[in-house]
Amino acid sequence: MRSLLFVLICVIAISHSEIAQRLQRDDSSSRRSPIIYWTQGVESAEALKKAGIEQICVSPDKVDSWRAAGLNAIPASPPEIEQREKLLVPGIARRPNIAGATSRPWIDANGWRFIRNPSGKFYYELPAGKAALAAAEAFVYNGEAILKIDQADLEESGKMLNFLRSLPQENLPPIADIAIIDDGSPSTGEVMNLLSRRNLLFRIVKTQSPRALVNIKFGTKEYPASAAADPSAFAQKLRRRITDERRTLRIYGNEVVICRLTGDGSRARLQLLNYSGREIDGMRVRLRGNYGKPELKIFGYPNSEPDDYLVAGGATEFTVPKMRSYAMLELSRGITKKTK
């Protein structure tokens, strides 16, 4: 019995390692691409190919037949999938008890989990209509994620995965106003969640960061553990402390988009995830610093251009036209003249 268990563990470990390797984008990049876990029979191979999906995770006993059908099949047993951290279905949660004319939409998002655990292994179990957003979410945070999708989402998933594949590959370091020394506690995780939802940019550090506007370590005199008891209030308190004027990033026109900003001294990449499930038309972005007109890569809207670009008062503003679930914006620093 023991030896059987040992063999099983070995199989799972090997299979884990194979997935980990395959989830690397390619040899020259550390960027990962999310992968679909497919439970349909091999007769669905043509549908996958038609959707542009070339790589899937399948049950280990089906790997050979899928490979014979021409797909890049990676073994993943149900126990192995379940060992992974299950993520929330991304989107707007219905919270009727707190609904009101001005109440903020409650977003279920997973970005903070990826940030907190960059070497983690995750999986989504997704109802219809959510696969494209989940794929984009995992991609934005470079998370190693497997997506169990509804068949109805196959075409849209294929489009999204192909779109993601077409994007720049290299990773840039995060740009953040807040540095958090993570104590690993659930309450600190919830604070990260609330910061993400408000687009209060944070990164996790080992020691205090002189570049951050605010450094947080819970359990200190300044931030006792009790400070995280109400994460929403705490996030709001941090926002007030930083002030909106000094925030690196502001979004206007909706409260359903979560952003990830990365960059170095010369450029920045802003990735936008729309959790509403509806198209957004006209979202205003304000970035501190002087940037040139951004290059937009918007899923479903090729050749988009930013509207009403403006550099003034030490900040760059522009409007992102129509977007559905995901957009990547590439910006270069260097515009110093006041522009309208």
Next chain:
Amino acid sequence: MERRDFVKLLAAAPIAPGVRSEKPRQIPRHKIVTNYKPAAVPGMPGPYPGKVIKVKSAKCLSENGEQIDAGVVREMMERGMLALTGEKKLVDAWRRFIKPDDVVGIKVNAGGRPWVISSPPVVAEVVRNLMEIGVKPQQIYIYERFQNQLNEANYAPHLPEGVNIFAAEGANRRLDNSNYDPLTYVESDLFGEEDTRSNMIRLISEKLTKIINIPNIKDHGATGATGCLKNIAYGGFSNVARTHFQGVSHTYWFVGTLASVEPIRSRTVLQIMDGLRGVWHAGPFAETLKYVFYPRQMLFGTDPVAIDRLLLDIIDDERKARGASSIWDRSEKYLKIDDVRARDADPDVNIIIREPGHVKYASTLGLGVADLNRIRVKEIEV
């Protein structure tokens, strides 16, 4: 043109004489951003500050109030416009405000559908008069924020071909901002919301040269009453519902502040309040006849504050006559936060503390006259 930024941290406005139990309050820090300069004589309060023409007619509605007599409405409007301007001919009265080459916006109110909206016969009569003085139908825009409300109001069959009907958004979902001007806005953090800007409709800032405002006589749970000021302000900017939340309302200062932003202030040249019908409770909506009443009157002027000051009394008097609490009552005994059902069932219940003081506050911004002793009302019976 230079970008103008104003950052204001204002102390409380003085209390209006005769305004009951109004406490001084802090006005939140806010920023007005606009590239537009005021006209030499801004449309609000315009050439007739403090002057209001009230035209009443028992015949404007059928006995049960359901049918509007367009002929009587036409006569009411003619008498009102002549009395306001002192002109002998109607075309001359309209020429006081509009030139043939103007691009004219007609700000209707479709929120109180189906019973208390800017009535199609009133809107049609405004359009007819504009065309009489040479404005082409293609230069006329009937506008409102939400398309779904305009669809229900259904103005098109009442209007000549070519008149534009425009909505800034499909519905109140806050995902469609393409029709709002990203460079003209009021920014303020009211309740910790992330989206702190309210942007002016592009049509107003970029296309219209004149605006005619057609509000109704309506109660409003957050402002006490919604008339000229709120129709032009909250109907001209995005993201305004954020001003009332969990029983608290920032409408006291926000309504007037929005109305004062250029170019809306300069371009809004005429106020025609359609008070044929009204709603005395549970406004601004009027989905049933339960709280609908029939003032059978229209108010004309260029001063939105003066008209709205009268409006407050019209609503409050109607509520008193029905035994309901005053719009000035700030006690919490009538407050049931966010309980719309209770509000709809009981005319004493409110879901937010009303802010009728917003009218007086607007006067401090130079938008008009709020002092009843300085408001001159001429009454006409048709």
